[in-house]
Amino acid sequence: MSQIMNWAGNLIDPFNLKEEDFENAGMQAAVTLSRVQRFWGQLREPYTVAQHCLSLVEYFNGDKELQAIAISHEIYEAMGLGDIPTPVKKMLPQVKNAENQALEMFAKLYELDHNKFHEEIIKRADKGLMVMEAKALMPKNPSYNWEEKYGSPVGKLYKLGATEMEIKKDFLLKWQELFGRL
Template sequence: MRPEILTATGVYFSLVRPDPDDIRIEDIAHALANTCRFAGHCQPFYSVAEHSVRVALCSRVPSWLKFDALMHDAAEAYLGDIPTPLKRLVPEFREVERRIEDAIEARFGCHQIHHELVKAADLALLATERRDLMPAADNGEWEVTLSGIDPLPARITPCRPAPRRGCSSRRSKNTPRSISSPVREGDCMKKLTFTLPYPCCCQTGAVCPPTARRPRPQSRKSA
């Protein structure tokens, strides 16, 4: 059996040799909108797509970095939301994840998904999600991970996992320049992709040209 999965758009995607040409923003939006954060243990349902959009819209993320922030968990569209403690128990998983992240970066030109500002916004959202969406519990892994991290002031009211089918991924005259929260998950993730700065190959079908305002990619550090 080949290590492949069939995506929502009918593409067979290899987990061993991921091809950037097989990556579709529609697949990422659809899968993440239907993938619950925290292995499904949050209350109520809260999708990875909504988390990704909230990170991208966070005021701590500068405009030139928002597309990368939107895509920081895009590999989970193909791997699922694996709890971090399980990742630590299976070191080989990180290598599979890295290959898929590299393919996503090559497809969309987002080379800053591990930027420190994205990580800072991600942790702020994590602290907020812990406060608003998870049950109360005694000290544990959460307190270690979130030590010194303050949640955002606004409380999270999750959306429902209902991205609309057949939504055009092309930008139209009526596409808003900004999207207010709460977001419409998969549909909103696709729309936001086409309104953020630095249009990439997901919009043009071509290789992303270099952009003077986008900082040079930093070297990847092993997790």
């Protein structure tokens, strides 16, 4: 059993999450994701996972169901393991399985369709947003072509240069609006 302590002082096992671990999931996500940097922090400027989620919410402007998926699609990262890059995650099947179980449990608790987390519209937008973020924020490397490797960029950066408190507040307000609870 692998236990870690979350922001509230509760011990959780990220490989065997329970329903009670998702109490105050909005606050857990806001606190954690407003601190966790994208791309393992290898950026020219700070940019958090919360900003990434809020940017994806803006991309789906007008579709509350997709916005709810967008703001919560990184919930597993908020539960303790942080932002693990996709190439690394592919080599860690136990992490990928735990992430899928967490998304399924979260979807059930928040009355979302679990399958929506895996639909092409979400995956394509998430990947396109990642390409846009990488091109804007990662160190320049002429021998690495993000678009060739991952596809076309979409969306825009969310409040680049904002403070952790600003991002956390925006995240909590949007979460409350979409789910009616934290």
